Every structure is written in structure tokens, then in C-alpha cells.
Amino acid sequence: MKKVININFQGRVIPIEETAYELLKQYVDSLRQYFANEEGRDEIINDIEGRIAELFSERLKKGTNCITDDDVRAVVASMGRPEDFDAQETELGGGSPQQERKQQSYQHSQQSQTYTAAGRGRFYRNADDKILGGVASGLSNYLGIDPVISRIIFVVFFGFLFWVYILLWIIVPSKSVQSNITKRLYRSSENKVIGGVAGGLAAYFNVDTWIPRLIFGLPIIVGLVSSPFGMWWNDWDFWGGPRVLTGSLSVTLAITYVILWIALPVAVTASEKLEMRGEKVDLNSIRNTVKEDLGSFRTKAQNWGNELKETAENLGERAKTFGQTAGQSAKTWATTEAAPVARSAGSGAGHVIGVLFKAFFLFVGGIIALTVLGVMAAVFGAGVVVMPFKGFFLEGALQNTMAWSTLLFFFGVPILAFLVWIIRKIAGAKKNHYIAYVFAVLWIVGLISFITLISGIERNFRGGAKVQSDITLNPVKDRLTVKVTDSKVRYYGGWPHDFGDGVRFTDDSLELSNVRLKIEKSPDSAYHANFIKFSNGRTDGQAENLARTTSYNVTQWDSILYLDKGFSIPRGAKFRNQHILVSVKVPIGKRIIIDRSVNRKLNRWFSLGSDGRYWRDWEWENDGYWVTGDHNRDIEYIMTPGGIERVEDLDADELSRGRYKMKPNENDRRNDDERIDQQQRDDRGDDKKYKYKSDTTAPRQDTTTVRTTAMYNGAEMSKEEYSHEKTSSGMRHSLFILGRMFQL
Structure with a gap:
């Protein structure tokens, strides 16, 4: 059994066998000797060590408990040994870093083409590199693209690809997949204007940088140029081409660019730049990339050096002073305040x-x-x-x-x-x-x-006004029918946007069914009708002008009153809460039929409200009757001294005699008796001498009133007398208790 140790290698904690660590140490020492005389040797060694640490981390992600001797040998073989590159340089006869990089890029591309020709193999979910199921990573490995691209596509188009992802998660088997991805998507740190996204995409897809810049920039530029003309001439398309180019596409591309700008890392190290270009990452390629970066940086530094020298010296002095002050303050705070608080918490x-x-x-x-x-x-x-x-x-x-x-x-x-x-x-x-x-x-x-x-x-809705128009009604019979006609507004061209609740947009108008019907009691024996047009505005005068210009018609034909379904606001005019209140006054004893079209074509009332008192008086006064109920059928109402009632709810015999009495309802009577019994049970206790008795001999006037009497010490009294006596008894009892307290 070999001893395993943990090492901190390029900021990563790597569990490694002790013998493998000795092999790694020997390899790094050989690299230091090989690059001892190279310019930028420290950067080269750091980039190589960073690449080795990445390869070790990938192996640990696949389930390896620690890095073994074989793992170190495999990494060394992929990176290359110094003596191998000495032989290669001898064969090539030397050359510039650019020529060597082109030669290596060609060889690497030939290897990639050989792999592609051999076939991608079967599609698996990647069990080693997964966030949610490994679908995106497995698909990327199958297609040979960076997994970040697949994941961003699934997130951006989540609504479309959600079920596709779920199905792939269920159907496709999971397996530990050997990664064959040779290119990674980064933002370019060198070829950039705004963020380096276009430069990174150009390097990834091996195209000129101006192509992705044109794709991202053209729709936005065209939209910015054409938008001022569209503000003045809404009906004239300045662009003349597809509107999607200046509309949804430009917004989508702008959002995509911002997301890529934020999500993609910048290619900073030599290995990251090689991965961005799809080149092989080994000792020689890293060395050449570092040399190119140093040469480019030296040229830029020479051009900027004279201009920035004085500024850099001043900033360095200030930074030094600030660092000393901040360091001393942090040290004092940590020793005097932070440590005791941390120990206590x-x-x-x-x-x-x-x-x-x-x-x-x-x-x-x-x-x-x-x-x-x-x-x-x-x-x-x-x-x-x-x-x-x-x-x-x-x-x-x-x-x-x-x-x-x-x-x-x-x-x-x-x-x-x-x-x-x-x-x-x-x-x-x-x-x-x-x-x-x-x-x-x-x-x-x-x-x-x-x-x-x-x-x-x-401020646009601060003012308010109303305009009233009266209509004289002369129905042939003592019965008036209210109907709603179809809209007189016709749509020609364009796509109408119907938002429900009486709001409908078109390219040239706004149609509203902001109309409400109100039934009231007539002051005389004739039918009357009026409609009130309400509107808000910046001032009362503007509101009154908008109310007057609102076109709405109420017409009578024989015994039928026709109401418009709504009114329209043409383009160029403004919506300022215009709404219509139609009031129909019905004489006592006469009837009105509410046609089913009223409920189907007049939408719900909606209003933004107002602070004016007269608005509430006109719109919500209590002496009117808002028409409610089942309007999918024609309903006939009659005006009674107590208000409007459905004819079907009244007693037909009494109605023929000119009296308005509701039909008996056994359910209401039973509910009243149950309420009385409950009241009797609640009054037991100290009030046992009180007892309700239902007066069944009294004639029943309606379904909501029940005459009752009470027995007090054997004497019958009315409910009002009973209530008064009960209150007096309670007061006497309270005074008695207070007297006893004062005696104590």
C-alpha cells in the first residue's frame, strides 16, 4: 500500500501518491532546467503547471481517489518531455514561434479530422462532467463542442427545450465518457472591442472577427438609425426590410451578447489561448504562446511607456502609502476587535x-x-x-x-x-x-x-368630467327590452390583440366595452333613459373635451332599446379612463327584459377611480339597481315600490291583483324557525324566565320577516318590549354588583 499525501498545486488541492509526487517533482525540475535560459521562463513554467493541475483535476472528477504513478506518466506523455522537443527542433531546423505554432496546429487538425472520420460513436450522458443529468455535457462530447455552449443554449431556450432535455435524460444511458473536445469557448483578451465575445467566437469557429461583430452589431445599428424616424412617422418603415431585424432579433442578439460577456471567462493563460484556438497544449506550444505574448506586450509597453511612466510612479507611491496604512489598520482591527468577537460568536x-x-x-x-x-x-x-x-x-x-x-x-x-x-x-x-x-x-x-x-x-388622470345625454322612450307596450348590438368598429389588416374584459387593440384603434347598465325607478309613469360619458384628463377642461368626443349611441326601435357594445379610441387620441354609464328608468308596475346579449357583449366595469365626490354619487349611488344574475337567458323584471324584482319570483295571483308578493319559500320558513330555536338556546341561563314563542297565527308578509312574542313571568310582550326589558334587567344586575363592591 502506497502512502498518499495532499499537495497544493497551482491553487488546487491534489491527493497524490508519494512515489507519483516524486515523479512529478522530477518532471517539473527538468522543465525548470530546460527553460532556464528562456525569456519569460517563470510564465512558461506557471502555465505548464496550471495545465498539469487541470489534467489532474479532470482525472479526480472521474472518480479517481488519488493521482498515481500511471496518471503522472500519462500527463507527462501528453505534455511532452524536454528532450522530445529538442529532437523535434533539430528536425525542423529551428524557426520562429509563429512557424512552429502553425506546424503544430496543422498536425493537431489532422488528428482531429482523423478522429471525426473514425466516427463519433454512440451518444451517452456524461457521468463524469454533469450538473443536471449530464445531458448537455454528453451532447457536447458527441458533437465535439464546448459543454458551455450546450448549457447556455438549454438555459436561454428553456421554454422550448425543457421537455427535450427531460426526454434525453430518461432515454439516453449514462456512462463515463472520454472527453475528445479540442476547443473551448473563451472571450479573447487580445482581439476585443467590447468584452471580447466576438473575438472569442471568431477564434472558436475559425472565422474572421468582423463576421460575428457584423452579426451582433448590424441589427442594433439599423434599429438605432431607424427609430428616430419611427417616432415621427409610425406608419412608415424607414428600414424597408424585415421588421424582425430591427425588432425582436436585435434585442435577442443584444441580450445574448451580454450573457456571453458575463458568463464566458477570458483566455488569459497560454493553455487557455491554445484551447480557444483548438491547438494542442504541450510544452512547445505553451512556450511559443508565451513568447508571442511577451513580444506583443513588449511592443505595446514601448509605445505606452513614456506616456504612462510618470502616472505609474505617482500611482505606485500612492498605492504604497495606502497599502501601508490599510495594512496597519487591518492588523489593529484584527487583533483588538475581530478576534474576540469571532471567539465569542x-x-x-x-x-x-x-x-x-x-x-x-x-x-x-x-x-x-x-x-x-x-x-x-x-x-x-x-x-x-x-x-x-x-x-x-x-x-x-x-x-x-x-x-x-x-x-x-x-x-x-x-x-x-x-x-x-x-x-x-x-x-x-x-x-x-x-x-x-x-x-x-x-x-x-x-x-x-x-x-x-x-x-x-x-397627472394625466388628475382632472375629471362627465357629459350627460337624455333619451325619451316610448315603447309600444308596457314592456321594454334592452339589447346590445355588435360593434360598429371593423378591422381591416393587422393583427387584433384581444386582452379580454372589453379591451381590444388594433394597428389603428383601441376598442373598449367600458359600458355599464343601471336600472332605476322612474319618477313618473313613463320610461326614461340617459347615458353619461365620463373621462379623466390632465385638467377638467381636457377631461370634458375627451368625454364629449367619445362616440356612443343609444337608439330605440319599437319596444327595444339598442346599446352599442362599446366605443373606439383612434390612434393619436389618448385613453383617459373613458367609460359610459347607461341609466334606464322604469315606472312602477311596468316591465323590462334584459336580453342575454347584455351579459355576453358588455364586459365588466373597470375604472381607475377619482377623488371627486360626484363620481361616487353618480356611479355608486344606492337608489339604482345594478343588473346581476344569470344573463345567458332573457330575464323579465318588474319595477315594484320596493325596487326591481324578477317576475318569476313573484306570486302570479297577487301580481294580477296589482300586489307584489314573493312566492312562499319553505326553505326560508324552515331557516327562520331554526334561527328562533337557536336564539332560545342562547338565552338560557340567567334569562330562563324569558321564552320566545313564534306567532303562527299572524299572516306571513314576506320571506324575510317573522313576528315573534316573548313570555316574561307568564305575561306576553312584543319582541321590542322583551328586548327593552332584557336590557333593563342587565343594567339592574350590573348596578347590584357595583353596590356590593362598594360595600366591601
């Missing part, structure tokens, strides 16, 4: 309670955060749908700008931040506080925009 039951509270608050905070995120995602989706019709609600460039800023920053940034966090977790990227600060600043900008937008919209 980490001892006994207090530490356990603190951990439990932390776990509880993290759980509650996670639930709240997910809920808020879900609400923001829903609002963001609704905002994207409604945004093309913002012209009906917003006015002025400021409100339009604040609306876009609110949608993108206040609601969109948290969603993007969550997606970026998930993708960075998948990619295994290191924490970056700068990203959190950027998201926080953008969200604060969105919050300010949201407050400004709400304030501006509130």
Missing part, C-alpha cells in the same frame, strides 16, 4: 442558534426573492406585449423614454441578473462584484424612471 449554543436563524432567513428570503422575480417576469412579459400600444396611454418623449427605461431596467435587469447568475454557476465562473454593482446601478436608474413614469401618468 463561534462558541456554545449561540453559534448554533445563529446558524439556524441564518438558514431560516435565507430560506424566507429565497422564497420572497423568487416570488418578486416571478412577478417582475410577468410584468415584463405584459409590458413587452402592451408596449407597441403605448401611444394610447403615454404622451410626450419623456414618458415614452421613462416607459422603456422602466421596462428594461426596473423589470428586465433583475431577470437578466438571475439568468446571468445561473449561467455563471453553470460555467463555474468566479465571483465578480463589479457585475453586481453594474446591475444595481441599472436597477436604480429603472426605479427612478418608474417613479417618474407613475408621477407623469397620475
Whole structure:
């Protein structure tokens, strides 16, 4: 049995056999001797050791308990020995690092083509490199692409590919797969303009850098150029090409670029740059890459040196002073304050309670955060749908700008931040506080925009007015029928967006069924009708003008009253809570039929409300009767002195005599008797001398009133007398108790 030790190798804890460690040490020492006279030898050795540490970590992920002698020999064989490269250089007769790198790249590409020609083999889920099932890693290994690409695609298109992922997880078997991926996706640290995403994609797909830059930049540039014209001429498409190029595609590409910018790591080391280009990672290639980087850096340093020398000296002096001061302060704080607090917090039951509270608050905070995120995602989706019709609600460039800023920053940034966090977790990227600060600043900008937008919209609805129009009704019979006609608005072209509840958008208008029917008692023996048009506005005058321009018709034909289904607001006009109240006044003894079309075509009332008292008086006064009930059939009502009633609920014989009496209802009588019995049981105890007795001899007037009497010491009294006597008895009992207390 061999002894196993743990070593810290390039920032990684590696369990390794002691004999294997001796082999590794000998190999590293030989590298130091080989590169002793090379320029940048320290960088070369660090990059080689970093690559070896990565290979060791990959072997440990596959289930190996520790690094053995065979593992070290395999890594050394893949990286190459110094003497092997001496022989290779002799055969090639020397050459520049660029020529050597091209030769190695050609040989490596030939090996990759040989593997591809041999076939990819069977598709398995990767049991060694998995986050959730190993589907993305196995698919990437089968296709020969970086697993990060597959994982990002599954996350971005989660709604479309969710069930595909689940099916592959169930159907495809799992197996330990030997990785054959020769290229990794990184951001380029050299060929970059904004983030280096395009440079990294160009290196990965082996194309010129301008191609991915054109793909990402063209839709955004065209959209920025055409958007000012679209603000002034909504019906004229300045671009003239497919609108998807300046619409959804540009937004999707911009979001994709930002996600890749945040999720992908930068190719910094020589081995990472070689992986980005798909070149073989060995001693010679790492050495050549480091030499190229040093040469490029030397050229840039010579150009910038004279300009930055003085600034660098000043900054160095300031950094030195700041470092000394900060180090002394940190040392003082750690010895005088932090150590006692840490010892106190980490001892006994207090530490356990603190951990439990932390776990509880993290759980509650996670639930709240997910809920808020879900609400923001829903609002963001609704905002994207409604945004093309913002012209009906917003006015002025400021409100339009604040609306876009609110949608993108206040609601969109948290969603993007969550997606970026998930993708960075998948990619295994290191924490970056700068990203959190950027998201926080953008969200604060969105919050300010949201407050400004709400304030501006509130001013648009501050005023209020109403305009009333009266209609004289002359039905042929003593019966009026109310029907709702189909909409007079016709749609030609475009896609109508129906949001339900009486709201319908088209390319050129907004149709509202914001109409409510109210039945009232007529002051005389004739039918009357009026409709009131309400509206808000920035001022009362503007509100009155909007109310007057609202087109709504109420017409009579014979004994039928026809109501329009709704009214439309043309493009260019503004929605300011316009709504219609139709009031029909019915004389006592006369009837009205509510057609089933009223319920099917008049949508629910909705109103943004107002502070004016007259609004509540007109809309919610108590002397009217809102029509409710089952309107899938025609219902006939009759106006009685007590209010409107259904004809089918009244006693037909009494109605023929001109009296309005409800039909007897045995269920109501039984409920009244049960209520009286319950009251008697509640009054037992100190009030045993009281007893209710139902007066069954009295004629029954309606279904909601029951005459009762009470027996008090054998004498019959009315319920009012009984209640008064019971209250007086209770007061006498309370006074008696108080008197006894004062005597004590």
C-alpha cells in the first residue's frame, strides 16, 4: 500500500501518491532546467503547471481517489518531455514561434479530422462532467463542442427545450465518457472591442472577427438609425426590410451578447489561448504562446511607456502609502476587535442558534426573492406585449423614454441578473462584484424612471368630467327590452390583440366595452333613459373635451332599446379612463327584459377611480339597481315600490291583483324557525324566565320577516318590549354588583 499525501498545486488541492509526487517533482525540475535560459521562463513554467493541475483535476472528477504513478506518466506523455522537443527542433531546423505554432496546429487538425472520420460513436450522458443529468455535457462530447455552449443554449431556450432535455435524460444511458473536445469557448483578451465575445467566437469557429461583430452589431445599428424616424412617422418603415431585424432579433442578439460577456471567462493563460484556438497544449506550444505574448506586450509597453511612466510612479507611491496604512489598520482591527468577537460568536449554543436563524432567513428570503422575480417576469412579459400600444396611454418623449427605461431596467435587469447568475454557476465562473454593482446601478436608474413614469401618468388622470345625454322612450307596450348590438368598429389588416374584459387593440384603434347598465325607478309613469360619458384628463377642461368626443349611441326601435357594445379610441387620441354609464328608468308596475346579449357583449366595469365626490354619487349611488344574475337567458323584471324584482319570483295571483308578493319559500320558513330555536338556546341561563314563542297565527308578509312574542313571568310582550326589558334587567344586575363592591 502506497502512502498518499495532499499537495497544493497551482491553487488546487491534489491527493497524490508519494512515489507519483516524486515523479512529478522530477518532471517539473527538468522543465525548470530546460527553460532556464528562456525569456519569460517563470510564465512558461506557471502555465505548464496550471495545465498539469487541470489534467489532474479532470482525472479526480472521474472518480479517481488519488493521482498515481500511471496518471503522472500519462500527463507527462501528453505534455511532452524536454528532450522530445529538442529532437523535434533539430528536425525542423529551428524557426520562429509563429512557424512552429502553425506546424503544430496543422498536425493537431489532422488528428482531429482523423478522429471525426473514425466516427463519433454512440451518444451517452456524461457521468463524469454533469450538473443536471449530464445531458448537455454528453451532447457536447458527441458533437465535439464546448459543454458551455450546450448549457447556455438549454438555459436561454428553456421554454422550448425543457421537455427535450427531460426526454434525453430518461432515454439516453449514462456512462463515463472520454472527453475528445479540442476547443473551448473563451472571450479573447487580445482581439476585443467590447468584452471580447466576438473575438472569442471568431477564434472558436475559425472565422474572421468582423463576421460575428457584423452579426451582433448590424441589427442594433439599423434599429438605432431607424427609430428616430419611427417616432415621427409610425406608419412608415424607414428600414424597408424585415421588421424582425430591427425588432425582436436585435434585442435577442443584444441580450445574448451580454450573457456571453458575463458568463464566458477570458483566455488569459497560454493553455487557455491554445484551447480557444483548438491547438494542442504541450510544452512547445505553451512556450511559443508565451513568447508571442511577451513580444506583443513588449511592443505595446514601448509605445505606452513614456506616456504612462510618470502616472505609474505617482500611482505606485500612492498605492504604497495606502497599502501601508490599510495594512496597519487591518492588523489593529484584527487583533483588538475581530478576534474576540469571532471567539465569542463561534462558541456554545449561540453559534448554533445563529446558524439556524441564518438558514431560516435565507430560506424566507429565497422564497420572497423568487416570488418578486416571478412577478417582475410577468410584468415584463405584459409590458413587452402592451408596449407597441403605448401611444394610447403615454404622451410626450419623456414618458415614452421613462416607459422603456422602466421596462428594461426596473423589470428586465433583475431577470437578466438571475439568468446571468445561473449561467455563471453553470460555467463555474468566479465571483465578480463589479457585475453586481453594474446591475444595481441599472436597477436604480429603472426605479427612478418608474417613479417618474407613475408621477407623469397620475397627472394625466388628475382632472375629471362627465357629459350627460337624455333619451325619451316610448315603447309600444308596457314592456321594454334592452339589447346590445355588435360593434360598429371593423378591422381591416393587422393583427387584433384581444386582452379580454372589453379591451381590444388594433394597428389603428383601441376598442373598449367600458359600458355599464343601471336600472332605476322612474319618477313618473313613463320610461326614461340617459347615458353619461365620463373621462379623466390632465385638467377638467381636457377631461370634458375627451368625454364629449367619445362616440356612443343609444337608439330605440319599437319596444327595444339598442346599446352599442362599446366605443373606439383612434390612434393619436389618448385613453383617459373613458367609460359610459347607461341609466334606464322604469315606472312602477311596468316591465323590462334584459336580453342575454347584455351579459355576453358588455364586459365588466373597470375604472381607475377619482377623488371627486360626484363620481361616487353618480356611479355608486344606492337608489339604482345594478343588473346581476344569470344573463345567458332573457330575464323579465318588474319595477315594484320596493325596487326591481324578477317576475318569476313573484306570486302570479297577487301580481294580477296589482300586489307584489314573493312566492312562499319553505326553505326560508324552515331557516327562520331554526334561527328562533337557536336564539332560545342562547338565552338560557340567567334569562330562563324569558321564552320566545313564534306567532303562527299572524299572516306571513314576506320571506324575510317573522313576528315573534316573548313570555316574561307568564305575561306576553312584543319582541321590542322583551328586548327593552332584557336590557333593563342587565343594567339592574350590573348596578347590584357595583353596590356590593362598594360595600366591601
